[in-house]
Amino acid sequence: xxxxxxxxxxxxxxxxxxxxxxxxxxxxxxxxxxxxxxxxxxxxxxxxxxxxxxxxxxxxxxxxxxxxxxxxxxxxxxxxxxxxxxxxxxxxxxxxxxxxxxxxxxxxxxxxxxxxxxxxxxxxxxxxxxxxxxxxxx
Numbered sequence: 014x015x016x017x018x019x020x021x022x023x024x025x026x027x028x029x030x031x032x033x034x035x036x037x038x039x040x041x042x043x044x045x046x047x048x049x050x051x052x053x054x055x056x057x058x059x060x061x062x063x064x065x066x067x068x069x070x071x072x073x074x075x076x077x078x079x080x081x082x083x084x085x086x087x088x089x090x091x092x093x094x095x096x097x098x099x100x101x102x103x104x105x106x107x108x109x110x111x112x113x114x115x116x117x118x119x120x121x122x123x124x125x126x127x128x129x130x131x132x133x134x135x136x137x138x139x140x141x142x143x144x145x146x147x148x149x150x151x
Contacts, residue, residue, distance in 0.1 A: 020092055021069040022101035030054060031062045032071065036094040041075035041087035063088060071097075 024032065034050050035042060042050070044059045066072040066088075075089040106118065119139075126132050 020100040028062050035090045041089040043080050043085050043087045045080055
């Protein structure tokens with residue numbers, strides 16, 4: 014993860030539903046558009062989730078727009094899906110770090126890939142990353 018900000022990754026299923034809609038969208042979404050995207054969410058739930066996500070600095074008010082004849086807020090994510098997932102994984106690893114090594118996790122991740130060319134590409138990128146880390150430690 015490029016920036017070292019603290020990200021709250023303790024989100025409920027509903028929180029993640031809303032975040033996924035915002036991450037998958039090319040433009041900011043209003044609460045009404047979020048409900049329209051996932052009708053099993055109620056407007057009350059979406060509005061409560063949006064307040065929580067705003068409080069946790071995971072989203073921002075991107076704009077004030079008209080929804081019919083009413084002005085309403087539209088929202089966009091402040092953190093990318095990749096940064097969120099990386100932070101979640103590293104947070105979970107930290108709680109398990111005395112039970113499993115980074116090398117074991119990396120080996121398990123590489124074992125999930127079936128494409129030999131992709132594995133070679135991953136290894137080349139990891140080699141470069143490790144060289145950079147080693148150089149920065151010197």
